[in-house]
Amino acid sequence: MTSPLAGRRIVMTAGPTLEAIDPVRFISNRSSGKQGYALASACAELGAEVVLVSGPTALNDPAGVETVRIESARDMLAAVETALPADVFIAVAAVADWRPAEAHDRKIKGNKGEMGSLALVENPDILKTISQRKDERPGLVIGFAAETHEVEDHARQKLARKGCDWIVANDVSGDVMGGDENAIAIVSSDDVWRSQRASKPEIAGLIAQRIAQAVVETC
Numbered sequence: 001m002t003s004p005l006a007g008r009r010i011v012m013t014a015g016p017t018l019e020a021i022d023p024v025r026f027i028s029n030r031s032s033g034k035q036g037y038a039l040a041s042a043c044a045e046l047g048a049e050v051v052l053v054s055g056p057t058a059l060n061d062p063a064g065v066e067t068v069r070i071e072s073a074r075d076m077l078a079a080v081e082t083a084l085p086a087d088v089f090i091a092v093a094a095v096a097d098w099r100p101a102e103a104h105d106r107k108i109k110g111n112k113g114e115m116g117s118l119a120l121v122e123n124p125d126i127l128k129t130i131s132q133r134k135d136e137r138p139g140l141v142i143g144f145a146a147e148t149h150e151v152e153d154h155a156r157q158k159l160a161r162k163g164c165d166w167i168v169a170n171d172v173s174g175d176v177m178g179g180d181e182n183a184i185a186i187v188s189s190d191d192v193w194r195s196q197r198a199s200k201p202e203i204a205g206l207i208a209q210r211i212a213q214a215v216v217e218t219c
């Protein structure tokens, strides 16, 4: 096995975030973390030093990867910033766009009508924040996009909106969320690369190889 990413540091996010409503309730989503964990493993196998900042998942920490477990989007951003500087940042996490405006420190009683409505506030955009850093911006910043239609057009818009260098676009019109297979397109400002449909570990290996090529050229 060659190690084209030896000496390179990669910081990444994966899994869902969990946003507390009270000590027993939360807002989250169905991200399994599988694609992110597979990509962390694939980058480590190519020799990278990988820090994986992960929301709650049922998966074991990947071998050879420093895994930092957090729950909320704000904690995820703080852990990413602590882990910088890095050559590459990869945002795979399905970050909750919103969190409850207030996290109650006591359980809200269900039978007393305390929960009239749930006020939400926007979470930080971790990918955009890292893309727009003035200092310690990683040389290659990669986001993921889950789309059901017009996948590459939406990816291109997301590339511009987030200020990142690549968007890895997933077509989630089938059973990708929580499933074992995936097909992707890697969209950059001047190029699109399309994969076959393959297992998540195979896709992760392909993405890691393209990262290795790009890092040699740009970082």
Ligand code: CTP
Binding pocket: 013, 073, 091, 092, 093, 094, 095, 096, 097, 123, 124, 125, 126, 127, 128, 142, 143, 144, 145, 146, 147, 158
């Ligand atoms: N992301 C992030 N922080 C957020 C939201 C998203 O880092 N608060 C990252 C994700 O990890 C992913 C990319 O941004 O890399 C996804 O962008 P987003 O705008 O959330 O797109 P979708 O989830 O695909 O949703 P939509 O197209 O509806 O905006």
